[in-house]
Structures are given as structure tokens and as C-alpha cells.
Amino acid sequence: MLLVLSEEHKEHLGFLTQVDSAVVGEFGRIAVEFLRKGTNPKIYEGAARKLNVSSDVIQHGVEGLTYLLTEGSKLMISEIDFQDSVLVLGFSEELNKLLLQLYLDNRKEIRSILGELTPKLPSYHSLEWRLDVQLASRSLRQQIKPAVTIKLHLDQNGDQTTKILQTDPATLLHLIQQLEQALGEMKTNHCRRIVRNIK
Amino acid sequence: MELSEYVQSGLQILADSGCFSPSAYAVLLQTAFQSLLNAQVDRVALDHPVLKHIDPTVLKHCHAAAAACILEAGKHKADKSAISTCLEDCKFDRERIEQFCTEYQKNKDTLELILGSIGRCPLHVTDVSWRLEYQIKTNQLHKTYRPAYLVTLNVENSDSRSHPDVSFSCTMEQLQDLVGKLKDAAKSLERASQM
Numbered sequence: 001m002l003l004v005l006s007e008e009h010k011e012h013l014g015f016l017t018q019v020d021s022a023v024v025g026e027f028g029r030i031a032v033e034f035l036r037k038g039t040n041p042k043i044y045e046g047a048a049r050k051l052n053v054s055s056d057v058i059q060h061g062v063e064g065l066t067y068l069l070t071e072g073s074k075l076m077i078s079e080i081d082f083q084d085s086v087l088v089l090g091f092s093e094e095l096n097k098l099l100l101q102l103y104l105d106n107r108k109e110i111r112s113i114l115g116e117l118t119p120k121l122p123s124y125h126s127l128e129w130r131l132d133v134q135l136a137s138r139s140l141r142q143q144i145k146p147a148v149t150i151k152l153h154l155d156q157n158g159d160q161t162t163k164i165l166q167t168d169p170a171t172l173l174h175l176i177q178q179l180e181q182a183l184g185e186m187k188t189n190h191c192r193r194i195v196r197n198i199k
Numbered sequence: 200m201e202l203s204e205y206v207q208s209g210l211q212i213l214a215d216s217g218c219f220s221p222s223a224y225a226v227l228l229q230t231a232f233q234s235l236l237n238a239q240v241d242r243v244a245l246d247h248p249v250l251k252h253i254d255p256t257v258l259k260h261c262h263a264a265a266a267a268c269i270l271e272a273g274k275h276k277a278d279k280s281a282i283s284t285c286l287e288d289c290k291f292d293r294e295r296i297e298q299f300c301t302e303y304q305k306n307k308d309t310l311e312l313i314l315g316s317i318g319r320c321p322l323h324v325t326d327v328s329w330r331l332e333y334q335i336k337t338n339q340l341h342k343t344y345r346p347a348y349l350v351t352l353n354v355e356n357s358d359s360r361s362h363p364d365v366s367f368s369c370t371m372e373q374l375q376d377l378v379g380k381l382k383d384a385a386k387s388l389e390r391a392s393q394m
Contacts, residue, residue, distance in 0.1 A: 076342045117339040121349065124369035127377055129384040131391060140314040142276050146391070148384050149321065154367050163365050165354065167324040169388050175327050176385060179350070179378045182329040186346060186371060194333060198344065 003071050003085035012064035013089055015057055021098050023051070028102040031066040035113055065102075072103050073110040125153040125160060132166075148172050200271050200285050209264025210289035212257060219261070223249050224295060227258075228302055231265035236309050272303060273310040322363065326353040348374050 005013070016024050030043060041055075044062070048055035072082055082103050086096050127150060134145040152163045167175070185191055202210070212218050219227065226247050245258050272282050279300050286296045330349040336342060351366040369377065 074340055111340060114340040115337075115343070118337040121366060121368045124350075124367050124373045124377060127380045129380060131384065131387055137315070137318045139317040140274055140276075140311065143315060145315065146388065147320070148388065150324075150384075152365065152367075164321045165324050165352065165365070166321040169385075171324060171326075172381060172385055172388070175324070175352075176378060176381050178327050179329065179374065179381070182331060182348060182350075183371065183374055183378065185331050191331070191333075191346075195344075195346070198333070198335065 001075060001077055002081055003068070003075075003077065005068075005085070005088065009064055009067065010089055012060035013068070015053075015061040016065070016095065017091060019051065021094060024095065024098055025102075027062050027065055028069075028098075028106075031062050031069060032106050032109070034062070034066065035070070035110060068099070069103060069106060070110055070114065073107045074114055076107075076111070079104070120156070122154040122156040122161065125155045127152050200275055200277055200281055202268060202271060202285065205260075206264045206267045207289055209260045210268060210286070210291070213261045213265060214286075214289055214291040214295060216292075218253065218257065220249070221294075223253065225298065226250060227261060228265060228298060231262055231269060232302055232306050234262075235266055235269060236306055236313065269303065269310070270314070273307070273314050276311070279304075322354045322356055322365075324352050325355050327351065328353065346371060350374070350377075 016027070026047075030047075034040070041059075044055040044058045047058045051058070068086075072085075077085070079100065083096060083100055086099050091099070129151070130149045132147045132149055134143055134147065136143055146169055147166050148169070150165045150167065152165060154161050154163065213224065213227065216224075226249050227245075230244060230247070245255075245262060250258060268285070271277075272285075275281075277285075282300055282303065283296050286299060291299070328351045331346065332349065333346050334343045347368055347370060349366065349368050351364050353364055356363065
């Protein structure tokens with residue numbers, strides 16, 4: 001699968017031919033840093049002064065590079081496909097190799113950053129439990145009522161929430177049975193076949 | 200068993216065969232138990248023909264007193280002798296005490312169940328449902344290829360009767376961790392019950 005680059009995109013990346021490979025490497029590093037932490041326009045100005053071009057040109061160059069890296073990582077394109085996609089830009093052999101290396105080095109990290117953008121439900125973090133026995137209440141004395149109190153820790157968008165729940169022994173055993181069945185599903189032939197065949 | 204003045208005076212009227220004939224007593228006793236235990240009964244049926252000739256205010260007083268006495272007995276899990284002593288103090292004769300105790304014995308378990316269910320507790324889990332999915336891609340990331348579970352704990356809130364279910368997603372390892380911890384809790388319950 002090849003990356004399709006628009007004319008504007010090719011133009012932005014064209015700037016990379018006018019600088020030496022150390023600078024391209026630096027742009028690559030800036031691009032990944034921006035993906036990790038967000039953009040910082042001051043960096044563009046600093047680089048613009050050093051290279052004696054407008055900061056717009058620098059910005060476009062970095063953004064073009066970023067797009068190349070993120071699209072490639074998102075689609076998980078192979079080495080060959082990446083090389084072929086970049087060939088169309090007409091860069092030097094050296095620059096092509098540099099870009100490929102940049103892609104391969106950072107692909108895993110970029111994919112995990114992109115993975116955080118998926119729509120998400122609260123996810124399980126951990127669980128604590130406690131055994132209680134109710135002995136009496138305002139309306140009834142002399143009871144023996146066992147219960148399990150559970151503190152469920154969930155993560156959502158970086159925030160941790162906690163839910164306090166309670167259940168009785170019979171329901172606890174039922175929950176365990178149901179969830180063990182759920183775990184068992186992954187080992188069935190049906191699920192194994194699907195995991196094997198969807199690649 | 201402690202009964203207030205109001206309840207005691209109501210019971211004393213109930214004990215009086217001049218006010219309540221044996222059949223009237225039996226009907227009122229039954230009605231008192233039914234109104235406490237039968238959730239479908241909205242309004243107390245104090246209009247039985249046998250009770251017609253008794254002043255409504257007196258009827259309400261005696262009914263309330265009987266109900267209070269039943270609840271007090273239930274609350275303390277009172278035995279026959281405790282109830283008998285209490286009713287004797289309110290001038291009940293042997294026969295009426297017997298009737299009360301028989302009726303109480305019949306309904307004791309239901310009464311204790313109802314009394315035991317009154318009260319607050321944290322959200323109570325009643326059931327769980329789960330879904331296993333295999334993620335293929337998102338709009339930001341293709342070829343993700345990993346299984347994920349979506350678990351929903353069905354929860355009942357005894358106060359507001361709402362169902363604020365708790366849903367969360369987890370990986371297979373996380374679900375194993377969850378089940379492992381629940382099994383620890385169950386084992387510890389078993390050990391505690393054998394002590």
C-alpha cells in the first residue's frame with residue numbers, strides 16, 4: 001500500500017533537499033517530539049534564523065515530515081512500500097535512506113501515541129476487596145449477613161475513578177463463574193481461527 | 200421488648216372482649232400481619248363486616264398498636280415467652296395470646312426477611328454481562344489486532360431503585376487479574392464460614 005502525497009505536501013517536503021542530512025535528522029527529531037508533547041512554534045523561529053529562511057518554510061517542512069511518519073505508522077506500511085512512496089518525491093538516495101530510517105525507528109512509538117486517540121470506555125485498573133458480616137441494623141438485631149465489599153479502580157482519560165460496590169456470597173460465585181466463561185472464550189476454536197486469519 | 204404508652208393502651212383495648220369480639224380480634228390480627236408483610240396491600244382493609252360496629256379511631260389505634268408490637272417482636276427476634284409476657288402485661292387472656300403467637304410463628308421468617316432488607320448499603324452487584332471483541336482498526340490507527348473485553352456489572356441501588364450499571368473495558372490479562380482477586384475473596388469467605 002503506497003502513501004499518496006498531495007502536490008502541496010510534496011512542495012513542503014521539497015525544502016528537505018535544500019538542507020544537509022543532519023538538519024533533516026533534526027527535523028525528524030522535532031517532529032516526533034511534537035507528536036509526544038505538542039507543537040512549539042518558537043522552535044520554528046530558531047531554526048528559521050539559523051537556516052536563513054522564513055519560519056513558514058520550516059513549519060511546512062516539519063509538518064510534512066510529521067504527516068509522512070504518522071500516515072506510514074497508522075497504516076503500518078512495509079519498508080518497501082515506504083521507499084516507493086518516497087521515491088516519487090525525487091530525493092537523493094541518501095535522503096531516502098534517512099527518511100526510511102526515521103520511519104522505522106519511530107514507528108512503534110508513534111503507533112502507541114496514535115493508539116491513545118481511540119474512543120475509550122473506562123478501563124480496569126485494579127480491584128480491592130473486603131469481607132464483612134452485618135451483625136445488626138436499626139430494624140433487625142442478631143443478624144449474620146456476610147457480604148463482600150469491593151473497591152474497583154478504573155482509568156478514564158488519565159483520571160482514576162473508584163467505585164465502591166457490595167455483593168453477597170451467592171452473587172460472588174455467580175460472577176466468578178460468568179467471568180471464567182468469558183476468559184475461556186478466547187481459547188475456543190472459533191476465536192483462535194479468527195485471530196489467526198485476520199492479519 | 201419495649202412498647203410505648205400509645206401502643207400499650209391500644210393493645211389493652213384489643214385485649215378487651217367487650218370492645219373486640221373473638222372474631223373481630225382474629226380479623227384485626229390477620230389484617231395487622233397482612234399490612235406489614237404483603238407488599239401489594241396499599242390501603243389497610245379495615246372495613247371487614249365484623250369490624251363495622253367499632254369506632255374507626257379505635258380501630259386505627261388498635262391496628263397501629265398491633266403492628267408496632269409485631270415489628271418490635273420481629274426486630275428483637277423475640278421468642279414465645281417474651282411475647283407472652285408482653286401481652287400479659289397488656290391484659291391479654293391465654294387464648295388471645297395463643298392466637299397472636301401462632302400467627303407470629305407463621306409469619307416470622309417473612310417478617311425477618313423484610314426487616315433485614317431495610318437499610319442502606321453500597322451499590323449492590325446483582326449480575327454481570329460481558330462482551331468479547333477483536334479490534335481491527337480505528338480511524339487513527341489501522342491493524343491494531345487485539346482482543347478486548349467489555350464487562351458490565353449490573354448494580355441495584357436499594358434507595359432510589361435506579362440501575363447505575365458500571366461498565367469498563369479490559370484486556371485478557373486484566374480480566375484474569377480481576378477473576379483471580381474475586382476467587383481469593385470467595386476462598387476467604389469459605390474459610391470464614393468454616394470457623
